[in-house]
Ligand code: DX5
């Protein structure tokens with residue numbers, strides 16, 4: 033399977049968010065990544081379900097909603113009703129992770145768990161079977177435009193190994209500091225989904241950048 037690209041609207045121009053979502057709709061983006069921050073789990077505040085609801089009619093692409101919030105179980109239903117297709121909660125924010133994952137599935141959304149850079153992938157061992165996606169944070173969550181933490185590649189490799197061992201189809205996403213300079217290595221490590229914010233929206237031609245991220249490695253495969 034070829035990899036997926038999920039641009040993050042955290043780096044979009046909020047004064048013309050509709051135009052930027054429409055741009056993503058007309059691009060080769062596979063999903064649209066939506067970063068929700070509460071100023072508690074992470075030191076920054078972004079936006080909530082009203083934005084998910086507002087952009088929902090503008091795109092047919094799956095909305096990949098990354099909840100960087102404490103007590104996410106309180107808001108899962110609301111995000112699902114607002115139009116989230118995938119709901120990702122943080123391992124570090126969920127004392128009853130198994131229950132929270134079931135709650136996401138009961139809403140009809142695909143379930144994902146994100147782990148911070150210091151959290152080992154082995155801690156997901158007992159929920160891997162229940163997950164559609166594991167999101168490996170390659171920066172400390174809270175801000176766009178940070179530098180990629182290379183240790184994350186080892187985590188991707190280790191998780192890939194565990195998934196293959198158990199014959200699981202769970203997708204591995206990576207989030208933070210992704211660009212053309214490291215995308216090849218990330219995919220080689222076994223990642224399925226590239227989340228990219230500033231690389232896409234700071235590019236002169238965001239659609240072309242998405243196409244480049246989408247086609248990376250293809251030449252090598254065809255060679
Ligand atoms: C960081 C967010 C990311 C962010 C990535 O807390 O989870 O999704 O938008 O931004 P870049 O690609 O700029 O590192």
Ligand code: ZN
Nearest residue numbers: 065067098207
């Ligand atoms: Zn994110």
